[in-house]
Amino acid sequence: MQALMCVPNISEGRNLDVVEKVVDNIKNEPGVILLDYSSDSDHNRSVISYIGAPDAMVSATKKLVSSAVELIDMSQQTGSHPRQGAVDVVPFIPISGILEEESIQIARNFGKWIGDELKIPVYFYEDAAINKNRVGLPKVRKGQYEALEEKLKDPFYLPDEGPCTFVPKTGSIQVCSRFPLIALNINLASTDLDIATRIAKSVRHINGGFRYVRGMGLALKDEGQVQVSMNLVHYEKTPIPMVMETVKREAARYGINVVKSELVGPVPLGAMAQTMSYYLQAHDFSLDQVLENALIGWSGE
Amino acid sequence: MQALMCVPNISEGRNLDVVEKVVDNIKNEPGVILLDYSSDSDHNRSVISYIGAPDAMVSATKKLVSSAVELIDMSQQTGSHPRQGAVDVVPFIPISGILEEESIQIARNFGKWIGDELKIPVYFYEDAAINKNRVGLPKVRKGQYEALEEKLKDPFYLPDEGPCTFVPKTGSIQVCSRFPLIALNINLASTDLDIATRIAKSVRHINGGFRYVRGMGLALKDEGQVQVSMNLVHYEKTPIPMVMETVKREAARYGINVVKSELVGPVPLGAMAQTMSYYLQAHDFSLDQVLENALIGWSGE
Numbered sequence: 350m351q352a353l354m355c356v357p358n359i360s361e362g363r364n365l366d367v368v369e370k371v372v373d374n375i376k377n378e379p380g381v382i383l384l385d386y387s388s389d390s391d392h393n394r395s396v397i398s399y400i401g402a403p404d405a406m407v408s409a410t411k412k413l414v415s416s417a418v419e420l421i422d423m424s425q426q427t428g429s430h431p432r433q434g435a436v437d438v439v440p441f442i443p444i445s446g447i448l449e450e451e452s453i454q455i456a457r458n459f460g461k462w463i464g465d466e467l468k469i470p471v472y473f474y475e476d477a478a479i480n481k482n483r484v485g486l487p488k489v490r491k492g493q494y495e496a497l498e499e500k501l502k503d504p505f506y507l508p509d510e511g512p513c514t515f516v517p518k519t520g521s522i523q524v525c526s527r528f529p530l531i532a533l534n535i536n537l538a539s540t541d542l543d544i545a546t547r548i549a550k551s552v553r554h555i556n557g558g559f560r561y562v563r564g565m566g567l568a569l570k571d572e573g574q575v576q577v578s579m580n581l582v583h584y585e586k587t588p589i590p591m592v593m594e595t596v597k598r599e600a601a602r603y604g605i606n607v608v609k610s611e612l613v614g615p616v617p618l619g620a621m622a623q624t625m626s627y628y629l630q631a632h633d634f635s636l637d638q639v640l641e642n643a644l645i646g647w648s649g650e
Numbered sequence: 651m652q653a654l655m656c657v658p659n660i661s662e663g664r665n666l667d668v669v670e671k672v673v674d675n676i677k678n679e680p681g682v683i684l685l686d687y688s689s690d691s692d693h694n695r696s697v698i699s700y701i702g703a704p705d706a707m708v709s710a711t712k713k714l715v716s717s718a719v720e721l722i723d724m725s726q727q728t729g730s731h732p733r734q735g736a737v738d739v740v741p742f743i744p745i746s747g748i749l750e751e752e753s754i755q756i757a758r759n760f761g762k763w764i765g766d767e768l769k770i771p772v773y774f775y776e777d778a779a780i781n782k783n784r785v786g787l788p789k790v791r792k793g794q795y796e797a798l799e800e801k802l803k804d805p806f807y808l809p810d811e812g813p814c815t816f817v818p819k820t821g822s823i824q825v826c827s828r829f830p831l832i833a834l835n836i837n838l839a840s841t842d843l844d845i846a847t848r849i850a851k852s853v854r855h856i857n858g859g860f861r862y863v864r865g866m867g868l869a870l871k872d873e874g875q876v877q878v879s880m881n882l883v884h885y886e887k888t889p890i891p892m893v894m895e896t897v898k899r900e901a902a903r904y905g906i907n908v909v910k911s912e913l914v915g916p917v918p919l920g921a922m923a924q925t926m927s928y929y930l931q932a933h934d935f936s937l938d939q940v941l942e943n944a945l946i947g948w949s950g951e
Binding site: 350352354382384400444445529533589590593608609610612614615616617618621622624625628629631632633634638639640641643644645 | 653745834908909932946
């Protein structure tokens with residue numbers, strides 16, 4: 350069973366009629382399951398997440414993008430969230446049965462479709478980036494929509510797909526492929542924020558820790574605890590249990606125990622299987638053994 | 651989403667045409683997914699496992715039982731596996747979204763249907779047992795099919811449903827509800843079988859260990875290891891990680907490490923979530939967070 354996820358962000362979070370019309374494209378697509386959508390009026394942005402078989406996902410996302418591009422006018426748009434297009438980002442996320450390379454190819458083909466059919470400039474970022482200086486979204490979106498017309502005159506900002514011309518109504522569309530992210534917070538029996546920050550620094554990539562960990566220390570005043578709050582951006586390469594055990598060991602250096610941890614938001618089955626087999630030393634455990642696997646399928650197929 | 655599993659054993663493992671005809675009832679039932687079936691000619695027995703929504707499962711199982719009862723003649727049957735009926739056992743197993751009590755009720759209703767409609771004696775056992783002296787299958791099946799005619803004259807063997815008369819073609823049908831079983835084998839870096847046996851005894855119920863653990867020590871000659879081989883018959887009440895950690899600690903008393911473990915056969919998602927949240931101390935993790943959950947459904951519904 351192949352499962353691809355997509356989490357487009359559109360630059361409309363106030364006119365909910367528009368949001369509903371855009372989301373209807375997902376609700377009406379056979380083989381695609383809408384997971385969630387939410388709008389923020391301050392940000393003037395909506396986030397839509399859905400999952401399904403790759404072909405159906407691409408088909409649904411084409412409809413979503415076409416309809417958002419038609420309904421949203423960037424020349425009128427304001428909001429506190431950085432954005433460069435009516436459809437600001439289109440991230441494809443391989444969940445199961447899809448290689449990262451395949452997901453990247455899906456993202457690239459999708460960007461090409463936007464460029465060829467909708468005549469809108471497209472930038473690829475993260476794993477789908479072609480220009481190695483434009484991997485990070487902040488770099489791609491620097492100066493935002495308001496700077497785009499000038500940026501398009503700069504060779505550094507030559508789009509990856511579509512025309513190198515400013516489309517006032519839409520701006521540019523940013524397309525990526527990335528691995529599913531795991532939000533892991535570990536609470537410590539201490540009120541010393543400095544220790545949580547030190548531990549976060551020791552495990553996060555930027556300071557010399559694990560390659561696919563981002564993190565920071567937080568004070569939880571109500572709980573009388575501090576927290577190492579982390580995003581694991583590639584659980585297959587930097588596994589959850591390795592991070593957990595490292596945080597425990599670092600905390601123990603200060604004589605501090607872990608009180609509990611939180612997994613925030615959705616957790617892929619693959620990450621659960623990895624954690625279970627790590628701790629049980631069940632090196633040969635296969636996802637095929639998951640009893641409910643037989644039940645995973647696409648209604649309507 | 652509700653998922654019930656059923657694993658009938660029929661007393662035919664040689665005439666594969668018969669087995670196919672019986673299994674066709676499962677293959678043809680909408681909302682039911684055939685997981686596996688296998689036949690053993692020595693045992694002259696076939697095991698069929700399938701999963702689905704409760705109503706569809708009951709409907710499919712009625713068809714399976716009716717067809718097996720029609721096609722199998724116990725007065726002609728021989729085989730090395732203990733058996734008392736053409737359909738020897740019908741175990742219902744609650745997998746997700748179904749309480750044990752509900753599964754027991756499904757088993758009891760199913761037994762009543764066999765008695766009322768097929769006029770065959772029915773014994774309930776394990777969690778579905780009504781007579782507390784007939785919880786264990788060996789007790790119910792004592793003397794097997796050959797003794798059944800005499801047993802039915804004994805008040806101790808009054809059937810739970812159906813007539814108290816011997817039906818030579820079919821014998822009796824044993825119906826139960828039980829929790830999904832987890833087969834956990836833990837390999838130790840030792841060749842001393844005595845130590846594996848001692849550890850098995852310390853964790854298994856019969857010798858004073860955990861209530862829902864059965865186990866034994868085994869020598870793995872080829873690997874140069876010994877193994878604590880266990881069945882966990884109620885993982886919610888006796889969790890996998892608690893058993894794992896106890897075996898590790900007991901082995902450590904002899905200075906012996908765990909090399910690896912094996913989870914044999916299907917593992918329910920609930921057991922995976924339990925193990926993950928135990929080790930990560932993620933006390934609030936919910937099965938609703940499993941990303942693939944949205945994909946679990948019944949094709950055709």
